[in-house]
Amino acid sequence: MTAGQVAIALHLLAVRTPFSVPAPLMNALQVVLLVLVAAGATGVVLVREPARQAIALSAYGLLLALMFLALQAPDVTLSELTVGAVALPLLLMLTLAKVRKREK
Amino acid sequence: MTLAQRRWLFLAGMAILAGFYLWGLTALPGFGHYPGPYGFVINRVAVAQTKATGVVSAVNFEYRGFDTVGEEFILFIAATGVATVLRQLRNERTGGQTGDEALGPGSSETTDAVRLASLVFVGPAVLFGWYLGSHAQTSPSGGFQGGVVLATAFVLIYLAGAVLAFRRISPVNLVDAVGAVGAGGFAAVGITAVALGLPYLTNFLGLGSVPGAVSSSGTIALISFFVGIEVAAAFVLIVGELLEQTLLVQRRAR
Numbered sequence: 001m002t003a004g005q006v007a008i009a010l011h012l013l014a015v016r017t018p019f020s021v022p023a024p025l026m027n028a029l030q031v032v033l034l035v036l037v038a039a040g041a042t043g044v045v046l047v048r049e050p051a052r053q054a055i056a057l058s059a060y061g062l063l064l065a066l067m068f069l070a071l072q073a074p075d076v077t078l079s080e081l082t083v084g085a086v087a088l089p090l091l092l093m094l095t096l097a098k099v100r101k102r103e104k
Numbered sequence: 105m106t107l108a109q110r111r112w113l114f115l116a117g118m119a120i121l122a123g124f125y126l127w128g129l130t131a132l133p134g135f136g137h138y139p140g141p142y143g144f145v146i147n148r149v150a151v152a153q154t155k156a157t158g159v160v161s162a163v164n165f166e167y168r169g170f171d172t173v174g175e176e177f178i179l180f181i182a183a184t185g186v187a188t189v190l191r192q193l194r195n196e197r198t199g200g201q202t203g204d205e206a207l208g209p210g211s212s213e214t215t216d217a218v219r220l221a222s223l224v225f226v227g228p229a230v231l232f233g234w235y236l237g238s239h240a241q242t243s244p245s246g247g248f249q250g251g252v253v254l255a256t257a258f259v260l261i262y263l264a265g266a267v268l269a270f271r272r273i274s275p276v277n278l279v280d281a282v283g284a285v286g287a288g289g290f291a292a293v294g295i296t297a298v299a300l301g302l303p304y305l306t307n308f309l310g311l312g313s314v315p316g317a318v319s320s321s322g323t324i325a326l327i328s329f330f331v332g333i334e335v336a337a338a339f340v341l342i343v344g345e346l347l348e349q350t351l352l353v354q355r356r357a358r
Contacts, residue, residue, distance in 0.1 A: 075160040075244035075246070075249075077244075078236070078244065078245055078246075078249040079248060081249075082248075082256075083252060086252065086256055087256075087339065090256075091342065091346070094343065094346040094347065095346065097346075
């Protein structure tokens, strides 16, 4: 057997969970979330005020996390939630606060 | 160079980049189609080999543990760099007058609603952070996520306005030490395996017999713990350094 055949055989043996969502529903969800992520990313770019942009980035991180969840990557979801939706906007806000204080 | 020339240079560069990008896109596998056998093999063997039902953690901390050591040290060095630069700046500033002027009157008024909401979430954040960090072997979590969640608990305490409490529960020396123990601990787990005559980062602890038990999977849980405290310390350190100027000013005002 070639490596490809092994892969297909193993894939067919993959575990089926009893809680799986029907495929059409899942596809629709993924499409909706992909569109939302694209819209969210555009929104972040269009917000021009840095502090508001950091908050928009946080909301975008949340959308991205939901998309990763719909793509069945719960580990990436957790990373995106903590880093993208919380840590990165927080560091941006802190940096902005520091820079603005210096400018005053 | 005139503006028109710059624009043409930019457009030409963009066209070339777009061409390469689109060319690259055509060769990508279709959406949702995983081409290689490696992932399927891991999915089949990981639980039996490592007794960890969190297969992502098994990959991160076991199969590709050496990559993760590198990642962890990238974070460690980045945090050290930020702390070094900011401490240098702080020392310069405390000598001058800018620190006192920096915080205008009423610039850090926190409403009671924010204080209450922040304090309410401190407990859950600590609990959830520890849960994530200590259950890498059984769930799609791990030290990285757990560490950041744990660090947000400290930030929430700051948000609640308990500025001095933030400093009291996270003294700089302690945070530095915890970060170092986290980063060093991961490397030490690997070296312990070498001392036992095994390849670097070999899982030398008992795996346990029940996949999915918290006590299972040997060094995976241990490494996740070290990563968790290192990430939490690095994050608290960076946030703390950014806040430090404000803290100095407020302490002086009291």
